Amino acid sequence: MSRKGQSITLSVTERDKAELEAIAREFGMMWGEDPNISKLIKAIAQRQLIIGKNNDWQESRIRALHRCIGALTDIGQVEQAEIIAQLLLERGELSIPLRNEIQAFLGNTPPTWRVQIDRYILRQQPFQLSYQDAAERVFNFTVRHAKITPHEKREYLDCWCEEIAGNLDIPELTHNWCFRLDRILDAAVTQIDGEWRSHLDQIEVEMHLLNNLAFAYQAKAEDVCNEWLPDQARVRRVVRRVPNTFWFIREIMQYTPDCVIVSPENVRSLIKQKLLSCCQHYDLKISD
Incomplete structure (x- = not known):
């Protein structure tokens, strides 16, 4: 019996086949342990994967991003430079010399x-x-x-x-x-099997920003509230989703004189402990 419409023959070079298999593996289109090009094509046909142009960037954009790699490297921001290098390598506009230069910058492949x-x-x-x-x-x-x-x-x-x-x-x-x-x-x-969670666990931390910091503060993607308190002059109320108190405290401690953690109490207590330790180091006595 004919299986018309159930199969398709691709005429590609070995190199193109290897590239298609690499894309299939990247997106989990597998047949057992092997990448499956048929699943990849089916996902594209069903618009589970979207194809976009990869050769429409202007030369000025390529040149600017290339310069960013050197500038970031010079100031010690190597990880950010590598991110831009990887972004450029994904583009089809790169000349062979520039591609070779960027590949040499990235050096050894990641483990x-x-x-x-x-x-x-x-x-x-x-x-x-x-x-x-x-x-x-x-x-x-x-x-x-x-x-x-x-x-x-x-x-x-x-x-x-x-x-x-x-x-x-x-x-x-x-x-x-x-x-x-x-x-x-x-x-x-x-x-492993099981569900992928949509995000890390988070808590909402409320802080009040005072004086010049209240005016200079730039909102972050994690902020769920950013407003001026109507009953207190020059006080900005910010509520932020926080997944890790260590990095959050590292950030806000530099603004301690003008940043007050209001809630939750357990995070506020962590800040108090930091401040008390600092006072002890400088022989300052805290009166109740």
Whole structure:
């Protein structure tokens, strides 16, 4: 019996076939352990994947981004420079000399475990992360949400894990972990079953900004409220979603004289402890 309309023959070079298989693997279009080009084409036909032009950037944009790589490298922002380099390598406009130069800048390819993590994040696929620290302790984490985030010029894996033992954050956030990627020398990453969470656990922190900071403050994507208090002159009320108190406190402590944490109380208490420790270091006495 004829199977008209059920199959298609592609005439491509071995190189193009390898590229299609790489794209299929990147988006999880697999048949067992092998990438499946048919699934990739079907996903495109069903508009699960969207095809866009990759050769319509003006030369001025390519040149500006290329200069950014050097400028960021010169000021020590290597991770950000690498992000732009990877973005440029995805474009079809690059000349062969420029492509070779950018590839040389990126140097060695990332380790296999890092590539796997990036793929799982892209596919929203839960995974098991196992690694050994410098003290030869082995850690295992069941990851159900993750993203790569820059914190203070370093790249970190921010993730939601089932395991909470050893997490020193407040109880509401103990499922959230933050791993510095350049300190993981080797890791085992394997796919697991189950649901991918839409985001990290979060709490809402209210803070009041005073004086010049109230006027200079620039809203962030994590802010759910940003308003002037009607009954207090020059006081801005900001409510922000916070997934990690460590990085949040690191940020706001530099603005301590003009930034007051109002709630929740457990985060406010962490700030108080920091301030009390600072006063003790400078032999300052706090009277009730």
